[in-house]
Amino acid sequence: MGRVRDVVTGARRIVVKVGSSSLTTAAGGIDEQRIDALVDTLGGLATSGREVVLVSSGAIAAGLSPLNLPRRPRDLATQQAAASVGQGLLIGRYTTGFARHGITVGQVLLTVDDVTRRAHYRNAYRTLRKLLDLGALPIVNENDTVATEEIRFGDNDRLAALVAALADADLLVLLSDVDALYTGNPSDPSSRRIGFVGDESDLSGINIATPGRSGVGTGGMVTKVEAARIATGFGIPVVLTAAPLAARALAGEDVGTLFQAASSRPAARLFWLAHATSPRGRLHLDAGAVAAVVARRKSLLPAGITAVDGSFAAGDPVDLVDAGSGTPVARGLVNYDAVELPALLGRSTPELAAALGPGYEREVVHRDDLVLL
Numbered sequence: 001m002g003r004v005r006d007v008v009t010g011a012r013r014i015v016v017k018v019g020s021s022s023l024t025t026a027a028g029g030i031d032e033q034r035i036d037a038l039v040d041t042l043g044g045l046a047t048s049g050r051e052v053v054l055v056s057s058g059a060i061a062a063g064l065s066p067l068n069l070p071r072r073p074r075d076l077a078t079q080q081a082a083a084s085v086g087q088g089l090l091i092g093r094y095t096t097g098f099a100r101h102g103i104t105v106g107q108v109l110l111t112v113d114d115v116t117r118r119a120h121y122r123n124a125y126r127t128l129r130k131l132l133d134l135g136a137l138p139i140v141n142e143n144d145t146v147a148t149e150e151i152r153f154g155d156n157d158r159l160a161a162l163v164a165a166l167a168d169a170d171l172l173v174l175l176s177d178v179d180a181l182y183t184g185n186p187s188d189p190s191s192r193r194i195g196f197v198g199d200e201s202d203l204s205g206i207n208i209a210t211p212g213r214s215g216v217g218t219g220g221m222v223t224k225v226e227a228a229r230i231a232t233g234f235g236i237p238v239v240l241t242a243a244p245l246a247a248r249a250l251a252g253e254d255v256g257t258l259f260q261a262a263s264s265r266p267a268a269r270l271f272w273l274a275h276a277t278s279p280r281g282r283l284h285l286d287a288g289a290v291a292a293v294v295a296r297r298k299s300l301l302p303a304g305i306t307a308v309d310g311s312f313a314a315g316d317p318v319d320l321v322d323a324g325s326g327t328p329v330a331r332g333l334v335n336y337d338a339v340e341l342p343a344l345l346g347r348s349t350p351e352l353a354a355a356l357g358p359g360y361e362r363e364v365v366h367r368d369d370l371v372l373l
């Protein structure tokens with residue numbers, strides 16, 4: 001197992017995600033000792049020449065007791081209010097903690113749009129890159145106070161996998177209240193630790209359905225395994241372990257679970273398009289358009305679209321559906337608003353340009369903004 005963990009010790013840029021249950025008390029408030037312990041581990045890592053990006057959950061959980069809320073609220077508005085209070089408290093604690101190691105932190109709050117729309121994506125990447133170049137440690141969370149139900153990541157495990165892809169990280173570390181992935185519910189004595197996941201087949205027969213015990217986290221093991229799939233699919237190895245074991249895991253010891261990376265790396269932004277977005281509409285393609293988009297990797301033009309549904313704006317993600325079978329074949333960022341499209345369908349680009357002006361010569365979905373599903 002020793003050499004297998006070389007991907008951990010050799011990683012230069014590391015994204016570390018820590019869950020609510022590892023940062024907050026059962027009563028709902030920040031757990032200062034555990035935050036300080038995490039800061040010491042990551043501070044050591046950052047001062048040893050590694051670039052560290054921390055994806056920290058816990059805003060909602062940290063805001064509960066200051067607002068006299070007895071448990072994690074179900075409604076979005078109260079979650080947003082709790083996150084607004086808790087995020088400030090968390091960052092406050094991180095700022096003073098990392099300052100003891102001579103490290104400046106920068107808060108980065110992201111929404112789904114920030115990582116899927118081309119302009120926003122570049123912006124998020126530039127900010128992360130600049131913070132790291134300036135020697136600061138970015139601390140990322142979802143921008144819970146503005147995220148609505150529809151545009152929410154909802155779980156920070158997936159956000160962390162996408163941030164790892166965005167930041168072109170060498171390693172993703174997921175820290176939770178459980179020390180590893182187990183074959184079944186970890187409190188069941190017959191469950192065994194899984195030290196290494198080489199590929200999907202190593203996950204067959206494993207039960208990850210039991211929800212977390214803490215009541216403050218969101219996804220349990222399901223979202224962690226899904227995040228590991230996303231990151232490894234992007235060529236980034238993943239270590240899953242408990243926060244108190246982080247230092248040992250980062251030193252390459254055989255603790256927790258190592259998920260081996262796949263060998264190929266897809267283009268980062270399109271990878272995000274496939275994994276981070278929910279389509280806002282559907283474009284139905286005739287057989288010629290399906291062949292052009294799927295087999296010949298061409299842009300989608302109005303001539304090949306038979307119908308449109310959904311209400312979307314230019315720049316939104318939409319699914320491209322085979323009109324014959326009804327199956328989605330690709331996802332892309334559309335260049336027109338939904339209301340503009342019906343008048344354009346089935347018409348050739350030169351015809352549209354002549355009738356409506358040169359602005360209508362543009363593709364409905366450009367090939368650079370398309371990912372096959």
Ligand SMILES: Nc1ncnc2c1ncn2[C@@H]1O[C@H](COP(=O)(O)OP(=O)(O)O)[C@@H](O)[C@H]1O
Pocket residue numbers: 018019020021022175176177178180181182183184185186206207208209210211212213214215216217218219220221
């Ligand atoms: N097969 C499994 N292996 C490990 N943990 C599991 C498994 N199935 C369910 N779990 C549960 O997932 C929980 C971790 O998820 P969660 O509480 O959402 O953590 P976090 O707040 O760190 O995101 C563990 O406490 C554990 O009870």
Ligand SMILES: N[C@@H](CCC(=O)OP(=O)(O)O)C(=O)O
Pocket residue numbers: 018019020021056057058059060061083141142144154155156157216217218219220
């Ligand atoms: N953005 C939310 C985190 C939601 C979440 O994914 O929590 P967790 O399952 O503990 O990682 C917050 O800060 O409360």
